[in-house]
Amino acid sequence: MSSSYKRKIQISVTIRNENEPAHRSSVNSLQYDKNTGRLFSAGSDSIIRIWNASKDDSSYNESQNKRYIQSMEHHCDWVNDIVLCCNGQNLISASSDTTIKVWNAKQGFCMSTLRTHQDYVKALAYAKDVEIVASAGFDQAIYLWDVGTLTKLTATNNTVTTSSLNGNKNSIYSLAMSSNANVICSGSTEKIIRVWDARCCQKIGKLKGHTDNVKSLLVSDDGSQIISASSDGSVKIWSVGQQRCIGTIQLHNEGVWALATNDNWTELYSAGKDKMIWKTNLRDFSDSTLILEEDNCIQKILLIEEAGNKYLWTCGQSENIKRFKISNNNTTELVVRNASDVDEDEAPVEGSSTGITLTMRNKNSIKNINPSKPDNNNIDSQKKESFHLPPDIIIYGAPSIRQHVVLNDKRHIVTKDTENNVDVWDVLQAHKIGQHGKVLIDEVVKQYHKRVYVPSWFSVDLKLGMLQIVLDETDVFASWVTAREAGLGDKAQETKLNYGGIFLKSLFDRWAKSTMRYHENSNELDDVNNQTIFQLPLHTTIILSESSGRPILRSCVKDVGNETEAAILEDLMPTWAKEVIEKQVPPKFNKIPFALIPYSANSNSTNNNKNPKRERLSATEMLQVRKIMEHVLSKLVGGNDNAVNNSNNYNPNNYNPGNNAYSIGNTYNTNSQNSKILINPLFSNIENKIELYCNEQKLDPDMDLRSVKHFIWRQSGDVVIVYRHVR
Template sequence: MHASKERNVSIVFRQQNANKQHCAGVEALLMPSIPDHKILFTASRDSTVKRWDVSGPAPVLEASFEGHADWVNDLALIGDLLVTCSNDQTVRLWRAGSDNGQLLHTLSAHSDYVTRLAAAPDSRVVVSAGLRGEVFSYELEGGRNTRFQLRSCSGCEAEDPAEAHDEPCSVYALALSPSARLLAAGTSESLVRLMDPRTGRGVCKLRGHRDVVRCLAVNSCGTKLLSGASDGAIKLWDVGMRRCVQTFQVHTDSVWSLLSTDDSLSYVYSAGRDRALFRTNTQTCTSELLALEEGPVRALAVDPDARPAPSGGFTSGRVGLWAATECSHVNMWLVPAPGRHLHEAASLPATRPSTGSGDAASLTTATTVPEPAPDATATGTAAAAAAAVALLAGVRPTGAAALQSGRSFPALNVTPAAMVSRAEPIVRKPVATIPGIPGIVAHEVLADRRRVLTRDARGTVALWDVLTGMQMAVYGKVDFDAKRRELWEARSVPPWFTADHRLGCLSITLAPTSAFTAEEYAVKLGGYPGELPEEHKVNYGKLVLECVFAKWRFMLGQGPTGGEHCCISPGGSSDSGRSGSSRGMLLTGGARCSSGGGASGGGGGGGSGLAPSSVLPRHRHGRPNSCDSDGRGGSRGAEQQYYYDLWPKYWQCDTPPAVICTRADGQRWRRLLTSFDGSEAELYEVPTWVGDVVLRSASVAPLEAKITFFLLPAKGSNLPTLPITRLQAPHILEAHKVARYTSDKLKEHDIRLETLPGSLRPRVPLAPLECTGPTRPTAPACRLLELTCNGMAVPYDMNLAAIKKFLCRPGDDLVFHYGVRDPDRPAPAPLLGPSG
């Protein structure tokens, strides 16, 4: 695996109760057969796997497996070993029965997304496959693995051999026989490949599908195979004859999941993009529409014996069908047991079988049916046809036209779209639900580069603060774009992070080249205890990293080296601190790891002005760390305080964020903020640039932190020119400070112009303001200083960077003109507003 050139750090701000529920779509389900116990494993796009006890009327969470850094795509179980695969290019092995989701081993052989798993529990063999045609076979007992590459022959049929070329083909479905002697792979070539998993040698290719093969199932002896594809077809293959013996066209769109509860593959449960859950009888050639989900179905799991609940809600002789969609929750549908025809609308019309290349039958609607008997009359056929048309029109057939003994109608050409939209499902509502948190589906980073507006799958709009890791406000179901325009401000802050919501939660990613480009005055942010100098700055990236790696820093201080690397400046200050101040982390028993004479992060001007640590309040970060989520740690005491914080209101959320980073070898890892145990080695797991900031307080001052501007008198103002007209100031300096500086310099020329109080700083146009301070007896009202830029009044709450961006022409120098404000004819206010 190639190591990443730039090892970024991502922070996932998990939603409330995200440790108890999924917050993104569920990609895979697994329901093992355990005597006297019903367990369901769910794998989600939120990068977690959860184990649920579903034996009672309401599912109960038993354990959460956290460690993957991206979508978890599939699950497999061998004894007490849970195997998972993910888009983070890893296959992970867990202790399936552990209470804390114990991670045992990580396999990082893949170089791209790992999409599917297949297991032979008796043989203790696991096969993983993914993009680029990579397939790996693992023998868990001996620890051996076999790699083989699947390549498509896109030019194999070319007349000119020179034009033939092969490319990797992605694998989207896997099935492994219990004996581990036959491996079936569904690929992007629209075919099924049969291989020997021990050697990777290809056996044959099963052709017949017209699109990507998405799901597979094989019987125990490896003689029959089921396949579902994006063409909406389900095919039953005879492996020995290497041909398709039946085709079932019951779905109107892609088939994403199918399984069978009996070894003969007599009954097939299937679902996919059309939201429909079908059960097809491959022997009688009939299909039943069991239920309709609210969204495309990603995975299925079947409880063949849904026992009655203690309340008596479950009827005996019924089947529990668990369905996972792109939503965060999972539903269980209680359907009649197979073998009984309980719903006349369940069996669907079928066309006459036809043979073709490789296929024993090809159907348009439900499945193949035998040829009509020789004595079948045209009248009977016409009556059945009329009954089918009436069924699709919403009229229930009766009499001779009704379905008999579960048989389907004779040959009719009925489009599947009309069939599914008008057919009546057997079950209308699920009987049990594993609830989930609506995942975030849209986000917008606001101009201050601190707040992010989000919208979840249910349309709820919320505002997040990335410096606190928590929601600031929840607006409910409002117009997202309207709220974005309402919250817009004329701010210019460098993009110090990138945001995404692919895990169903808001995530930000910090890169070493841009993480420290944004800073702000501490008094502007607020929340600091005690008095701070007005010029004290806080670097956003440094603040976030120190909060994220606080537990890691503390655990390193507990090691043999003590606190020799703990010369830190909590709170993310980018100012050069005063030597000798005692700033560090609170250790067990009140001992403090002092920084000695270490300075805080360099950068902005002025002393830090930080209060001594002995007078600052002590706060504990998050909840007690009772057990590490990855199974490597244990409890270190609920009262242990490991994070001394200059910003006590920050990072105290009930659901702590998670950290995602990359090791030196390119493998990605994930930890909760409370799960660091000090074993995460710098350079290998934690990048050196993070250690420089968190442990050694490296300088993080932005390279372009100052802006040059000119200060000139307005034309016709009769005000003098100041001695210095070309100045430099931090880009975060606000205009009211420029006005105050100008006023002070004019006083040296015995010209007194008042500026607006800094605490007010309203946007222009400015309302008439009476002077509240001492005035000369001859002056009935204060004369107010007015700053203009490019002929427009400068809002006092805008900083230099924003003024240069919104008020200056591109390429022009930043020039302020000062004059006396005319209450009758003030300078025009700039027309500022959001784009789009």
């Protein structure tokens, strides 16, 4: 494996349920297998799901779990597009994780991964007659793949050649190809459509006319026509042979994102941001009807003609998938005419060379099919009622997390999902610990709030609609806490623990190399392993990725100990993680410089003391105020001389926590020096002997130095602490 992976690696962990039978975010693409009645859906939660879609909802008694068949999990980011190949035997997927994956569609497992693209892979196209798939994305590249070759790739036979189509200058959002691959076209933010002959990779031309991103494309089976949809709100029909627009359809109020045609290329369905689905007669562009209005923006429509019926599947900016049965009796007619017939109150769209322009008049020009409600003054409410055609299948999704607050203890996270449910999660244990229902998130945050400062050691990513924890070498070991702060009551209260170290140990506990290391070491380390490492849910997903987000390995807690996974991890695991997991090297402590100044007789500050005696020290950020009080009593103000001289006095400047500070959960025995301090009678009831102040605020003996700096000092430079000897 290339050593380049050693440069900068992040580790991401997804905290989720073991089984995720419903999409948790928007659904981006759909494919239907007529042979089996199975529907494949690709989601922004990184999961492809398979559903039984052979019967309508009346056959399922509202039990959607009976529709769910299987999840296909191997991607690490949004799955943007999918295509079924080889008569439903295989499925190809494209993802924002920059990969293309080849799946066994019948059994639902990943066969191989293609890493040719360097950025998000946004679109796929399929030539069914010759079994060729094309892929395109934000790296401006288009690659052609022979499906037969892809399905034969193995661990040893893992080399594949590909052809590429050059010329794009912008990120590609849409792609389409004729059934014999003689025409392939791409749409992008360049606002033009580029056309090639995929058989010889030769450019045919480029089509200009759109004024915004081209979001969807279709090519007729014979390659003679292209249909394009754009964020400019228009749909255009192009002649490939003439390389010009032969019709512009302007029916949508906002961007058009999805297109579908029937098998005969006589009916066009369009949908998009305005939630409307229109049908246009491709033999007479002036004939358009409004089919229905959806509840959310539509990103994909799939027309299925089966047993004499037409079904329209929809998905988009919702976690739900719907199917509508289409017939001529449930559509609403819209008045559309030739450009010469347009009234003055209509706004025609730029026409083509044929002079055909489709326009939508004001709302009163829409004919409502319900004769009992003819009043056009109330057309808005009538339109919504009439156009909300009830679906005969709804595949419901699950709520996705959209808001989060990391609590001060940097261990717990409060989240709010799309159904306003507020939950609490324990990062170290990688699971949910509290469900508070539909309440204000701020109320729950206040309930769990602690006045403690712990540095951040992870970041949170919600792009999948689930809680994803990201570990980076720059701060993963920043959070040292005491056993008391961590709530580990079975350990000495001042035992120092590192959250990042604990979490990494817990994640890779099954890693063969790590387990072997435990057995090689002393019983004390075995105790650490047994007592401190949390037993995380075995399904917890682990992703190793480059700093750019490009994944290099996806695994889970239960699999990291497998022989194959262990060998890969040995090569890919970043050094900063290996040091802790494999070599048991404790992370370094952060130190904070501070100054001790005697109390002024006139004030509890030193403002009136022109030349105060200042002692500059440096200590671990975990140092408790109580320890500073002990140092002050023994070294600066003096106490019982015999007691002081007979003890191994604590000195913050010389304090070395190495022997008792780092523990992956177990308490390393405190050294004798600190033990003597704890039982020294000089320091009993020290609160009655020494008082410490910072910014004129009396310090709590149980507060640590970093909390003093964060909450009270709140500025750069050495923390100034004033000490007072209470007589």
